[in-house]
Amino acid sequence: AQSVSQHNHHVILSEAASLELGCNYSYGGTVNLFWYVQYPGQHLQLLLKYFSGDPLVKGIKGFEAEFIKSKFSFNLRKPSVQWSDTAEYFCAVIYSGYALNFGKGTSLLVTP
Amino acid sequence: EAGVAQSPRYKIIEKRQSVAFWCNPISGHATLYWYQQILGQGPKLLIQFQNNGVVDDSQLPKDRFSAERLKGVDSTLKIQPAKLEDSAVYLCASSPARAFLNTEAFFGQGTRLTVV
Numbered sequence: 001a002q003s004v005s006q007h008n009h010h011v012i013l014s015e016a017a018s019l020e021l022g023c024n025y026s027y028g029g030t031v032n033l034f035w036y037v038q039y040p041g042q043h044l045q046l047l048l049k050y051f052s053g054d055p056l057v058k059g060i061k062g063f064e065a066e067f068i069k070s071k072f073s074f075n076l077r078k079p080s081v082q083w084s085d086t087a088e089y090f091c092a093v094i095y096s097g098y099a100l101n102f103g104k105g106t107s108l109l110v111t112p
Numbered sequence: 113e114a115g116v117a118q119s120p121r122y123k124i125i126e127k128r129q130s131v132a133f134w135c136n137p138i139s140g141h142a143t144l145y146w147y148q149q150i151l152g153q154g155p156k157l158l159i160q161f162q163n164n165g166v167v168d169d170s171q172l173p174k175d176r177f178s179a180e181r182l183k184g185v186d187s188t189l190k191i192q193p194a195k196l197e198d199s200a201v202y203l204c205a206s207s208p209a210r211a212f213l214n215t216e217a218f219f220g221q222g223t224r225l226t227v228v
Contacts (some may be wrong), residue, residue, distance in 0.1 A: 042221050105154045
């Protein structure tokens with residue numbers, strides 16, 4: 001069965017540190033890839049998405065992600081995190097003809 | 113543009129009681145999803161509608177969960193009877209395209225259900 005794996009369940013960083021959250025999926029066919037963020041008490045919001053084309057995609061708030069097809073990966077990065085980035089981050093994948101499949105999420109805490 | 117509306121925001125019920133959640137998707141969105149998000153986990157798809165037809169309900173516990181999307185717009189999700197393990201946030205999402213590829217889903221704020 002297709003699956004989405006997020007490697008880090010809890011991450012704690014100091015402000016200005018660089019962030020990289022791992023995401024791998026298990027399907028060899030066509031996929032659409034997403035990163036969603038959930039700030040405390042708020043609903044899921046789309047950070048960025050990859051459908052096709054340039055494998056390096058830029059999203060809101062300075063986030064970016066790189067699709068590496070050979071590694072089945074779609075890692076999320078940000079060069080310098082802020083306290084306001086404290087949130088839950090979810091990688092999600094649409095496999096051909098199916099709905100969003102989410103990873104288990106990574107809880108990010110940014111300390112001042 | 114109005115977002116996905118869900119109600120109620122919070123619900124506390126006793127086990128074996130029934131409960132219903134309501135979702136109003138973004139106007140014109142053909143696809144509607146219900147997800148269950150248990151604390152500490154990612155959302156899990158329960159059911160997916162395309163207009164008023166069910167596309168995927170393979171992970172819906174059909175002995176106690178039911179959902180409908182009459183007229184292809186609003187949707188309700190019902191649990192009867194509820195169990196303790198049903199405590200979760202129930203998320204509704206919608207997306208515009210008829211096809212499932214090259215589209216994104218927009219989420220409501222969810223209904224937090226606590227079963228005691």
